[in-house]
Amino acid sequence: MAENHYILVKTICVQYNVEPVFLDDLHSMGLLELITVENNKCLHQDTLSDLEKMIRLHNELHVNLEGIDVVFNLLKKVDYLQNQLVKTKNKLEFYEK
Amino acid sequence: MNFIDYYKILGIDKNASESDIKKAYRKLARKYHPDLNPNDKEAEKNFKNINEANEVLSNPEHRKKYDKHGKDWQHADDIERAQKQHNSSRQQGYQSYSGQSHTEDDFSDFFESMFGGQRTSGSRQSHNQVQFKGQDFNAELQLNLTDVYTNESQILTVNGKKIRLTIPAGIENEQVIKISGKGGPGVNGGPNGDLYITFNIVNNTKFKRYGNNLHANVDLDLYTSLLGGDIMVDTFSGKVKLKVAPETQNETKVKLKGKGFPIYKKEGEFGDFIITYHIQTPKNLTDKEKELFTTLQKLR
Numbered sequence: 001m002a003e004n005h006y007i008l009v010k011t012i013c014v015q016y017n018v019e020p021v022f023l024d025d026l027h028s029m030g031l032l033e034l035i036t037v038e039n040n041k042c043l044h045q046d047t048l049s050d051l052e053k054m055i056r057l058h059n060e061l062h063v064n065l066e067g068i069d070v071v072f073n074l075l076k077k078v079d080y081l082q083n084q085l086v087k088t089k090n091k092l093e094f095y096e097k
Numbered sequence: 098m099n100f101i102d103y104y105k106i107l108g109i110d111k112n113a114s115e116s117d118i119k120k121a122y123r124k125l126a127r128k129y130h131p132d133l134n135p136n137d138k139e140a141e142k143n144f145k146n147i148n149e150a151n152e153v154l155s156n157p158e159h160r161k162k163y164d165k166h167g168k169d170w171q172h173a174d175d176i177e178r179a180q181k182q183h184n185s186s187r188q189q190g191y192q193s194y195s196g197q198s199h200t201e202d203d204f205s206d207f208f209e210s211m212f213g214g215q216r217t218s219g220s221r222q223s224h225n226q227v228q229f230k231g232q233d234f235n236a237e238l239q240l241n242l243t244d245v246y247t248n249e250s251q252i253l254t255v256n257g258k259k260i261r262l263t264i265p266a267g268i269e270n271e272q273v274i275k276i277s278g279k280g281g282p283g284v285n286g287g288p289n290g291d292l293y294i295t296f297n298i299v300n301n302t303k304f305k306r307y308g309n310n311l312h313a314n315v316d317l318d319l320y321t322s323l324l325g326g327d328i329m330v331d332t333f334s335g336k337v338k339l340k341v342a343p344e345t346q347n348e349t350k351v352k353l354k355g356k357g358f359p360i361y362k363k364e365g366e367f368g369d370f371i372i373t374y375h376i377q378t379p380k381n382l383t384d385k386e387k388e389l390f391t392t393l394q395k396l397r
Contacts, residue, residue, distance in 0.1 A: 015287070025359070045288045046277070052230060056130075071132075075133075082136075086272070089271070093307050
C-alpha cells in the first residue's frame with residue numbers, strides 16, 4: 001500500500017449510504033480488509049475502489065455477498081487472462097514481423 | 098440524432114408492464130455493467146443506452162410522452178403548446194423539431210436535452226450515491242522501443258494538470274500502470290481517483306523483442322562461417338566484438354547473455370540478445386574462383 005491513509009468505516013457508511021454490517025459482512029467473507037486503529041474500524045484508501053465496486057454490484061445489480069465473491073474471483077481471472085493475452089499478442093507480433 | 102427505440106434497446110414490446118421493464122433492464126444491466134466488463138467500451142455504451150431507456154420507460158410520465166410523440170417526445174410540451182397557440186403555423190413548428198439531424202454518438206445529448214443534463218456518466222448516475230473517491234482516468238502513451246531501454250521521464254498533461262512520470266525501463270507493449278491519486282478529485286475530502294496509463298511501444302529498430310530478450314539476424318560471409326573469425330555486432334547498447342566458431346552453419350543461434358532488454362523494475366538486470374547467423378554465399382564468381390571452388394568440390 002502506497003501510504004498509511006485509513007478512512008473510518010463510520011465515515012464511509014455515511015458517504016455511501018450503506019450499513020456498517022454490510023462492510024462487516026464483506027470483511028467476514030474475506031472480501032474486504034478492515035483494520036482497527038485506536039478502537040475505530042478503518043479501511044485503507046487503496047481498497048476503496050474495490051468497495052465502491054462491491055456497493056455498486058450490490059445496489060445496482062442486486063448481487064448478494066456470495067455473488068460478489070464469485071464476480072471478484074472471475075474478474076481476477078479475466079484480468080490475469082487479459083495480461084496473458086497482451087503477452088501472447090506481443091510474442092505473436094515477434095513471429096509475424 | 099436518430100430515433101432511439103427504447104423498447105428495442107430493452108428487448109421488450111410496447112405493451113410491456115412496469116415489471117417487464119424492470120426485469121429486462123436488470124437482466125441487461127447484469128450483462129453490460131461496466132464493473133463486470135472492465136475496459137470494454139462497447140459494453141459501456143450498451144450500459145449507457147439501457148440506462149437511458151430504463152430511465153425514460155420506467156417513469157410513467159416520460160413513457161407516455163415517448164409513446165405519444167416518438168422521436169419528438171422530448172419536446173412534447175413545446176409541441177402541444179405550439180399547437181394550441183399557433184394553430185395556423187403548427188405544421189411548420191412541428192417540422193422544426195422533426196427536421197433535426199443527429200448522430201448516434203449524441204445519445205447522451207438526446208437524453209440530456211430532456212433531462213437537462215442531470216445525469217453523470219457510466220454506472221454512477223441516478224442512484225443517489227454520494228461519490229467519495231474521484232473518477233479514475235485512462236490515458237495512452239506511445240513510446241519508441243529505444244525510449245524504454247532506460248528509465249524514461251515524461252511530463253504528461255492530464256485534464257490540464259502536469260504530471261511528472263518516471264517510466265521504468267523494460268515496460269512491455271500494452272502494459273498498464275496505475276498512478277494512484279492522479280485521477281479526478283475526490284468528493285467531500287475523499288481521495289483522488291487513479292490514473293491508468295496504457296503504453297504503446299513502437300519498435301522502429303532492427304531488433305525484435307520477445308519478452309526481455311532481443312533477437313537480430315546477422316549476415317555472415319562464407320569464409321568467416323567456414324574458417325571462423327571475429328566480427329562486430331550491433332547490440333541495443335552498442336557494438337560488441339564476437340568470435341565466430343569455424344564451420345558455423347546457416348541459422349545458427351548465438352546467445353549473448355545480459356545483452357538483451359532491461360527487465361522491468363529489476364535494476365541492472367537484462368534479458369539476453371540472440372543472434373541468428375545468415376550465411377551469405379558469394380555472387381558473381383570470377384573464373385579463378387570457380388576453378389578453386391571446383392577443386393574444393395573434388396576434394397570432398
